[in-house]
Amino acid sequence: MSDQAKAPRTFLPPWLKRRVIEIAGWVLLITGVAALVLPGPGLLCLAAGLALLAMRYEWAKRLLLPVKARAFLLASDGVQTWPRVASSILGGLVLVAIGVAWGVGTPEPGWWPAAGSWWLAGGWGTGITLIASGGIALGMIVYSFHRFHGHPLVVPVRKTPMTPRPLRERAL
Template sequence: MTENQAAHREIPGGPPFRTPAAAPGRPVELALVPDPRSSARPGRPFSQRTVFTALGWVQLVAGALLFPLPGPGLLLLALGMATLAKHHPWAAERVHSFKRRALVKVAHGVRTLTRAVCLFVITLANTLAGLPWVWSPKQPRWWALPS
């Protein structure tokens, strides 16, 4: 791979990267930095980038406010970061690194057949334990809302 080809290579499934020239004796692949030119996305109009950026920040703030409460706080945080990652390289880098770490953890959790079977049995037990509340929930005495 020539130095010019390495400087403009993209990593599949992640944000565009540029590879700076490596020091003598070091492989080029060790030094990856986000490409600052990827934040503009020249094919999209400015108004669309602005709307998606504002929407992403609203989702992040709403997710942060709802996170300690029962509700979709974590889902809104993830959705906000994914929305921002479409137009901002810093968000794309964080989403990509989170995705990479999550896949490593999942692969570690099901590395052996015993672990995979245990995970399946625990998930099945939790699902079966929740079914009585879905089929015939009894309203507690302290519940203030009408049934």
């Protein structure tokens, strides 16, 4: 057989595949940053975006390890006690419930100062994203519980300070 027959078939030219991976990485990275303060899996999207960008950029490789370590540490801490597990599950279920209420739509309350069209704007588009965020959160809780419950991650303590020494003390 020739080398062409052994090579795996690809549907995208290599230059297009690189661009698609890069664009997906940037979209996931930006979504992850936004989801750190908005409802959604912020660290998960951040880690996924950095993983894709690490295929091309050295800076993304350097950032991926601490983000991944922080995500695993938070996942481990979140399932070590039953109150944490229960509150995490409750938070995920509340997100799903808010998404359903948002999608179904409720009449605006009397105290709402703006026009009625501004009450729960977005309809099912916003509702589905909230439901998906709650579903992802619940899935991550189940994963974290199976992987880390009873086996917490231990982070080594740095023996050296993170701040650099003053210039006069450095060896030249």
